[in-house]
Amino acid sequence: MTADEYGADLSAFLNEYLARNATTSAPTVDQGRAFQRGLFEAGLAGPSWPAQYGGAGLPSETQRVFDTVTAAYPVPVADLTLSLRVCGPAVMEFGDEEQKARHLAATLRGDHVWCQLWSEPEAGSDLAGVRTSAAPTPDGGWLVRGQKVWTSGAHYADFGLLLCRTDPSAAKHSGLSMLIVDMRLPGVTVRPLRQMTGEEHFNEVFLDDVRLPAGSLLGRAGQGWQITTWMMSRERVSVGLGMRTANTLSWADVREVAERSGRASEPAVRHRLVELHIRQRAAELLGARLSQEMERGVGNPLLGSAAKVVEAAVIRESAELAVELLGNRATAWSTGERDGTVAGAVLMCPGFAIGGGTDDIQLNTLGEHVLGLPREPRPDDPGRRSTTGRGAGQS
């Protein structure tokens, strides 16, 4: 199958599936699982994943076809994207054959949905400071104790990738490992946290003497930080890519707000709409370029931090302009009225500049690991200097 044929088959599938299953409310994770299963059964899931793991086995560029085609449809797989774009690929990259056989096809089929058990109350921006511990047990498994926080999707995830300390005597970054956790094991308690938007999408996760079976270690002991940074770059690039359709308020939404407000012909409004359009295009094309680099394995994956920062900025500018256009109609509305969506967008904005690492931490990453500027002196790691040179723009 060529990439073009794949794109045509995918379009046909989407037209047919979404005509049968169109929903007016926000899709649930179960709708996402059902959609993904349909895609899998049609042989269209995971275009560039190897066939032995349930993928379509097509060249890596086919992923781009997938992104372009699906961008035009309201596909209900939001809850699965972290699994499909970040966690599944991490198992493919670092897992052993047994882990791949167990998880990859199941992930692609929507049966295994993942979360990242990473941040802790005392380890946020300083993620490598996680304290959750895992000690080896005589049966080759692990005994896990600790607490995680801000875990998106933990309330519906089947599995988690747990960043934890397996060697308390090793230096900060080298004592970490990544473990696969079945979220239904005894001792795993998920408690939802209410966000400032009023919704509950992230969680506290308590891990009280959770016994993991043998075969739970992803990669090697001590490889946890490397796997984390690998996953982070993929996540940030995916965020940039998500821009195209996943804007809280897309440019088209803001233009529609402008028309509705009757102010679309005011020069000052046109001026701001055009600048917003350019900034959105810039964010979108940076994301698209970095995702092409990722497919080809060229460029510096840490540039994903740039995509994430601009993504958050464009989302905020869109919401701000929408409020400017609607005035107080954006701040008080009748139940169910369209203008109410603007307030929802306003409330989401701060989360984008924090989630996946704050803007400030992203700027550190860019400054230190892309530009090669020295780190601030740190009490726990004196004198270590980034030696990574610039890798930007060479592809």
Added chain:
Amino acid sequence: MLNSLYLILLARKQSAGKVAAVDLVMPPPPAAAPQLLLSPEQRELGHALGRFTVEHWQVRGLLADPRPSGERIRALWRELDGHLGIAGMTVPTDQGGAGAGVAELAVVAEQLGRALYPSPLLGTLGLAVPLLAADQRHPDRCALLARIAAEGLAVAVAHSDNDVRLAPGGHGEPALTGTLHLVADACEAEQLLLVAEDEGRPTLFAVGLDGPGVRSRRLEALDRARSYAEVRLERAPAISLGAVGQAIDQALDVARVVVAADLLGVSGKALDLAVEHAGQRVQFGRVIGSYQAVKHRCARMLILIEQTRSLVRNAAWCLDASQEDRGGQDPHAASLEALWFAADTAVQVTADLIRVLGGVGFTWEHEAHLYYRRARASSALLGTQISRRDALAASLLPL
């Protein structure tokens, strides 16, 4: 970890619900995704240009008075052409050129911008070649294209409004009279292309700049690496190259990408200089680049530059792609977006460089101001930020 991808997709989920509620119509057929990576050959072209400029040009030469003369810039252009065959790169193969695309041209422009290598690249390859190549049935156009490819003929194009008209009388060769107040690249150029009315129809003419009836006067300029001249024509013999049609708009799209790529190079060099300084200068006992105030400034420069790079590659791809491949993308809008963002970035980033350098950055001896000058002046080439914004508004938000 609060997952940003998750948040994005949550938003998508909400908007997906919203779209589905309105209607589920057939979306437009997907276009090919833009090619935003350089091929190995394009990368190698960039490296070759980079090596050439390092070996053959010193940016500090622009600090000396007088600025490089037209003859000097012409010699630099011939030298560049002699080593790397740049002049004919986008000339169609039928006319003796290499038939390269805008993507390759942008790679060259970026490197020349980085080095502030003075050249008539904008006039010759950005404007003249696309204008001339638009009608290859015209023998005089083909002759000019062939000379560009074969001899590295330098061409300036007066693209903005002028009061030049056909001189009355005379039945043989046409002659032009009028004043072109500001023509970029005109000091080194040998030929001038301009548009004047012939029997009410906008027509492309070529005038020999070293010929009779032409008086060219070099202007003082903010940008020390580009020549600007006022050109007065007094019954200057001209060759009619036929109706100009839409070709001028298409040439301007290409030219915008050339300027945007040039500014991408300028910005990239400014960031390198800032990072170099921030990694060496010690204050309060620490290298200043270790302070987040400075580090984050550099990181923000990088973010702007990488966005510019993506927009420039997209615009070049749009101009090279067939209409079918580029789908819904409008190359005109893409070129306007790329230049608007590149200019905004370059003006910001070159000012940031001066800030990171501190007092030394404000001295004549430091080359930082050469990049700042280039950025500011180039943003006013081929229109202004406001005119580009207005043009985009006209296509994005029809009244």
